[in-house]
Amino acid sequence: MSQDSRVILARSRVRQVADFPKPGILFKDITPMLADAEAFRGCIGWLAEAVRPLAPDVVVAIESRGFLFGAPLALALGVGFVPVRKPGKLPHVTTRVDYDLEYGSDAVEMHSDALRPGARVLVVDDVIATGGTARAACELVRRLGAEPVGAAFFLEIAALGGGALLAPIPTVVMLRD
Secondary structure, three states: OOHHHHHHHHHHOOEEEEOOOOOOOEEEEOHHHHHOHHHHHHHHHHHHHHHHHHOOOEEEEEOOHHHHHHHHHHHHHOOEEEEEEOOOOOOOOEEEEEEEEOOEEEEEEEEOOOOOOOOEEEEEEEEEOOOHHHHHHHHHHHHOOOEEEEEEEEEEOHHHOHHHHOOOOOEEEEEEO
């Protein structure tokens, strides 16, 4: 299947849900794409081809839907997988980054021994919207002495400008809305 046909198939499997999770929001539901084996396989293949030139040593994926893309992408690239989780979800010693949201704050954590110093890291999530969580994950990578060499997302909500927050880190996005 060609790059273009994989994008077309994946886009056709993203459902738009009005007024979810609150009135005025047009939610991009990716679960139909995940349920379609051909579309999901095409998505992972497309992302793997797009990020392979970045030569990552490891994929770091953001809880929770980022895991759905990060784990198969790590396998396709032949590299390891490291989860980034919300506070209190990891059983060993962690490193934490707090970050601001539009209304409040949040935090993400990673095992403190998860990355070797100098490792080339690809940060992965399902969707990038405002970019705060992805930027926090990149900061976690740096705090552990590794280098974020790229970020990859299935979908970008371009109007929210989150991709720009990651500059100068190369960002790969399969679908932009």
